[in-house]
Amino acid sequence: xxxxxxxxxxxxxxxxxxxxxxxxxxxxxxxxxxxxxxxxxxxxxxxxxxxxxxxxxxxxxxxxxxxxxxxxxxxxxxxxxxxxxxxxxxxxxxxxxxxxxxxxxxxxxxxxxxxxxxxxxxxxxxxxxxxxxxxxxxxxxxxxxxxxxxxxxxxxxxxxxxxxxxxxxxxxxxxxxxxxxxxxxxxxxxxxxxxxxxxxxxxxxxxxxxxxxxxxxxxxxxxxxxxxxxxxxxxxxxxxxxxxxxxxxxxxxxxxxxxxxxxxxxxxxxxxxxxxxxxxxxxxxxxxxxxxxxxxxxxxxxxxxxxxxxxxxxxxxxxxxxxxxxxxxxxxxxxxxxxxxxxxxxxxxxxxxxxxxxxxxxxxxxxxxxxxxxxxxxxxxxxxxxxxxxxxxxxxxxxxxxxxxxxxxxxxxxxxxxxxxxxxxxxxxxxxxx
Ligand SMILES: NC(=O)c1ccc[n+]([C@@H]2O[C@H](COP(=O)([O-])OP(=O)(O)OC[C@H]3O[C@@H](n4cnc5c(N)ncnc54)[C@H](OP(=O)(O)O)[C@@H]3O)[C@@H](O)[C@H]2O)c1
Numbered sequence: 371x372x373x374x375x376x377x378x379x380x381x382x383x384x385x386x387x388x389x390x391x392x393x394x395x396x397x398x399x400x401x402x403x404x405x406x407x408x409x410x411x412x413x414x415x416x417x418x419x420x421x422x423x424x425x426x427x428x429x430x431x432x433x434x435x436x437x438x439x440x441x442x443x444x445x446x447x448x449x450x451x452x453x454x455x456x457x458x459x460x461x462x463x464x465x466x467x468x469x470x471x472x473x474x475x476x477x478x479x480x481x482x483x484x485x486x487x488x489x490x491x492x493x494x495x496x497x498x499x500x501x502x503x504x505x506x507x508x509x510x511x512x513x514x515x516x517x518x519x520x521x522x523x524x525x526x527x528x529x530x531x532x533x534x535x536x537x538x539x540x541x542x543x544x545x546x547x548x549x550x551x552x553x554x555x556x557x558x559x560x561x562x563x564x565x566x567x568x569x570x571x572x573x574x575x576x577x578x579x580x581x582x583x584x585x586x587x588x589x590x591x592x593x594x595x596x597x598x599x600x601x602x603x604x605x606x607x608x609x610x611x612x613x614x615x616x617x618x619x620x621x622x623x624x625x626x627x628x629x630x631x632x633x634x635x636x637x638x639x640x641x642x643x644x645x646x647x648x649x650x651x652x653x654x655x656x657x658x659x660x661x662x663x664x665x666x667x668x669x670x671x672x673x674x675x676x677x678x679x680x681x682x683x684x685x686x687x688x689x690x691x692x693x694x695x696x697x698x699x700x701x702x703x704x705x706x707x708x709x710x711x712x713x714x715x716x717x718x719x720x721x722x723x724x725x726x727x728x729x730x731x732x733x734x735x736x737x738x739x740x741x742x743x744x745x746x747x748x749x750x751x752x753x754x755x756x757x758x759x760x761x762x763x764x765x766x767x768x769x770x771x772x773x774x775x776x777x778x779x780x781x782x783x784x785x786x787x788x789x790x791x792x793x794x795x796x797x798x799x800x801x802x803x804x
Contacts, residue, residue, distance in 0.1 A: 375408065377692055378446035380415035380472075381453060382438040382463060384423040387477045387504065388453035390681025392416070392430070402685060406692040415441030442467045449688055452476040461485050468492045468500060473695070475687040477504035477680050483578035483594055486585070490703050499695065501687040506532065506579045507656045509679035510672040511686065516587045516660070517699050523664040525587045528626045529801070532579040534654030534674035535570035536602050536622045538562045540639075541652055543610045544619060550605060562654050562675070573601035573622065573637040580624035584635050587660070588628055589702045590709030592635075597712060599637035608755055609725055609794055612765025613641055615753035616723065619649045623799060627715065634715040640799040641723050641767075647671075648799070659801065667801065719770040721750060721798040724780070727791045728762040738764055741787060745779045747771075767798065 379395070381388050395402065395411055403410055416430060417438040424434040435441060442450055442463065450467040452474060454460045461481050467474050469492060476482065481489070482502045493500035503513050507530075516525070531537050535557060542553035554571070557563035569575045577599040585592050602622050613620055618641040626635040642649045647669050651657030656674030661667050673679035702709070724747075726738060735754060742749060748769035755763040768776065780792045 376410050376412045376446070377406070377688075378412050378414040378444070378448045379451065379688065380417070380441035380444055380447035380449070381413070381451045382417045382441060383452070383454035384416060384418040384425075385453065385455070386677035387680040387684065388416075388418070388451065389423070390677030390679075391451055391453065391684045392425070392681075393678065394681045394685050398685075402689065405689050409692055411688075412446070414446045415444045417441045438463050439466070442470060442472065447472060449473045449475060449691055451684055451688075452478060452481075453684070454478070455480075457481060457484060464489055464500070465492060468496055468498060471496050471498055473498045473500070473691045475501050475684055475691070477502070477508075477684060479505040479575070479578040479582060483581045486582065487591060487703055490700055494698055494704060497696065499691045499698070501690060502582070503687050504680045504683040506582050507658060507670070507672070508674050508676065509682055510656055510658065510670050510674070511683060512583065512658055512670055513586055514686070514690075515670070516583070520660070520662060520665070523662050524589075524628070525660060525662045526628050527661040527801070528580070528583050528587050528658065529648070529799070530580070530583070530624050530658035531621055531648055531651045531656055532583075532624045532658070532674070533570055533573075533576040533622060534656060535563045535567060536576075537651065537656075537674075538654050539571070540602060540605070540610070540620055540622065543605075543607055544614065547607065547611070549607050550602070571601045571603050573599040576622060576624045576637045580626055580635055580637060583624075583658075584626040584633060585703065586700070587626070588633060588710055590633075591703055591705065592633075592708060592710070592712060597635045597637070598714065600639070601637075602639055604794060605639055606794070608763045609723075609765075609796075611755050612725060612753050612763060613723055615755075616641075616751050616765060616767050618643055618723070618798070620796065621648055621651075621799075623648070625799075628710070629715065631710055632715075633710045633712050635712055636714070638797070640797045642799045646799070661801065716772065716774060719772055720800070721770055722768045722773075722776055723796045723798065724766050724768060724776075724792060725794040726764045726766065727793050728764065729789045729791065730760055735762065735764055738790060741783055741790065742766070745782045745786070747779045747783075
């Protein structure tokens with residue numbers, strides 16, 4: 371597709387990201403046009419179902435419509451920004467735009483994770499680009515780095531905090547000693563959580579992102595269903611209190627590790643020690659660690675959400691397209707077969723946090739220690755909370771062991787004593803490079 375001197379842009383959805391994109395183009399037009407010289411940017415269509423989103427300025431309100439299809443069909447529209455979100459109708463609109471020979475840029479991780487391979491194939495067939503830098507890490511240019519810069523050696527590990535909402539909630543629970551429900555309400559009041567936060571708190575948003583990162587990072591097709599994920603819904607403030615006493619923070623991590631032809635990819639809450647880079651990713655920020663043999667550990671952090679942060683990477687994708695409209699970097703994703711196998715590395719030993727609740731205080735924590743010893747659970751560190759009622763909460767950090775063995779021990783302990791309940795357990799995070 372040959373691009374004209376005036377690059378026609380159409381934006382579908384003028385919410386946070388769509389509006390952010392428009393604001394950036396408006397504010398930085400001179401700079402952006404220097405980057406794509408001698409080309410110029412021209413907004414030829416803006417669509418939103420909500421008429422109240424119609425821009426005030428005359429320059430833009432004449433190109434506003436409530437019909438996304440109309441923007442796609444605009445003869446001058448060469449690049450379509452899909453910023454509606456959700457699976458449908460976003461997927462159909464992207465597909466139609468690509469089939470009509472228009473480049474597409476999107477922040478929509480759900481569509482990319484569920485339909486990305488098909489959409490890339492359609493883009494390739496129509497000799498246009500389908501770019502989605504904003505879909506992971508918002509303002510952090512991680513997909514570009516992974517795809518275009520880290521081309522000297524394979525990646526071995528990707529770890530990150532990829533969901534700002536849950537990171538914000540866990541931070542509030544840690545700092546203010548409040549329940550998850552209270553933290554969620556505060557996060558919603560501050561605009562850091564949606565009215566329906568289920569995709570965030572259940573780990574689904576992070577799942578989409580680690581899927582995209584892994585597919586590009588390890589240069590392989592993957593199946594979304596094979597990836598293990600869990601969110602933060604079962605984390606109670608006692609877990610936060612006990613792990614704090616043990617010297618850790620709980621973070622919702624997304625981790626992908628490669629060994630030979632296998633990948634272990636998972637999203638789950640883990641204990642991160644106070645000195646780790648990821649512990650210091652606060653609020654709605656995102657943080658990512660990449661590890662590859664020749665470049666060692668690389669750290670990235672930045673705004674994981676926000677219309678302007680997201681819009682900034684949408685515009686970067688637009689610039690990339692104008693500079694290299696024919697360039698296709700994902701040949702490996704066009705094959706039908708999966709490359710690497712996803713499986714959990716069960717043979718790995720980890721240290722675990724285990725929260726034990728004693729139903730009655732009379733029993734005393736020395737009895738618990740004895741039971742743990744009888745069940746051959748080696749304890750590295752031990753902490754307890756001062757409970758308000760009769761229950762006593764104890765948190766232990768185990769020595770290294772396999773998860774299978776831990777589950778057997780937990781079973782054994784619960785059978786042995788009715789006074790003891792195991793309420794939660796989580797892995798301690800360790801970098802593969804260390
Ligand atoms: N917000 C962020 O910080 C951020 C960062 C990175 C990535 N993302 C991703 O970016 C995407 C958009 O998120 P957002 O936060 O910008 O969403 P948003 O604020 O809800 O904006 C979406 C807009 O699209 C409009 N819309 C819905 N259906 C439409 C249709 N058929 N045609 C035209 N417009 C339609 C909505 O109108 P109504 O309100 O009338 O429905 C709304 O104004 C999502 O995939 C999200 O995951 C967001």
